[in-house]
Amino acid sequence: EPLDELIAGLTVDIPDHPEPGVVFRDLTPVFADGRAFRRMIDGLAAPGASDPRAAALAGPAPHPPGDPGFDVVVGVEARGFLLAAAVALDAGVGVVLVRKAGKLPRERVSADYALEYGTATLELHTDAIRPGQRVLIVDDVLATGGTLGAAIALVEQLGGVVAAVSVVVELAALAGRQRLAPHTVHALWTT
Template sequence: MTGPHGTTAEVPLDALVAGLAVDVPDFPAPGVVFRDLTPVFADGPAFRRIVEGLAAPSLEDPRAAAVARDGASGDPGFDVVVGVEARGFLLAAAVALHAGVGVVPVRKAGKLPRERVTADYALEYGTATIEMHTDSLHRDQRVLLVDDVLATGGTLAASVALIEELGAVVTAVSVVVELAALGGRQRIAPHAVHALWTT
């Protein structure tokens, strides 16, 4: 991709996401503006940069420092990537592959066949339930939690609760877009949040 700032590799990451994402008004409910990131995912060079960005959370917050890649040992700073249904699956799988670790899904209710833990939460246009298999994580396992958008923080806060219920440790939360006005970052505090584009 070539844009007004040059090639994909030259464009700042936040500008790259902003330039490719499409705002869809009144979806999935009136008054909600949906940030459609599928054009970002469809652009190969842009997607690669996003995956690399999500895998390397900011080190400004001490909690995020644990996620720093240790070049000497090859340790990415997390043992597994957890992705939130549904667009988070695309991102988490790619980040896990990039980092050389496994990936675990957080699914909507009724999708997992075995014993699971469950969390209910509110979001900007209703309520929902998410679940994880009880054996998907183990105690003290380091988790990088990945999703596409941080809005009110309901989904990610519930995901953090599930991860911690299973005894694992959330080292950071990485998202492509943060809608700052909705206050989701505060809902996830004190966990470190790394957003590629804050709007």
């Protein structure tokens, strides 16, 4: 079964949540299904592998055997933590947390981003990324791209190199992909 169909089949649409007119995609059943979770983690770790265009263009493997192509995985609070931890463990690399403002106890960098009403702030410990480290950033949903845009800004502020941005679901109508350009987003399901 194609991965996008598996994810789509398990995702539950919640109309008018959290406010009228918004259809919230509830991915928790995808996380709860062992087979889907396995495939989702594999897909996030292999940017482009689930994209037939990328696969067609792939050519020789870009990384030596045993090198996943990233040195650390960044997860965005909160569902991104679950994804990042599993991807990192599988790849044999560490996991780093991008958290909402006020949660990280030590020296940190901050990035503000726009919400529909007002702004929010994401933070990252200053010593969490070393200059030149290749970073895979993961989250569950790409909507407007504000959240991932802030995560990218934090990683780059510390000298990290964004190797890839992977999401489970891309809500194409909200044009997050365009907002994150020139970074490429690898989505397991685009809807």
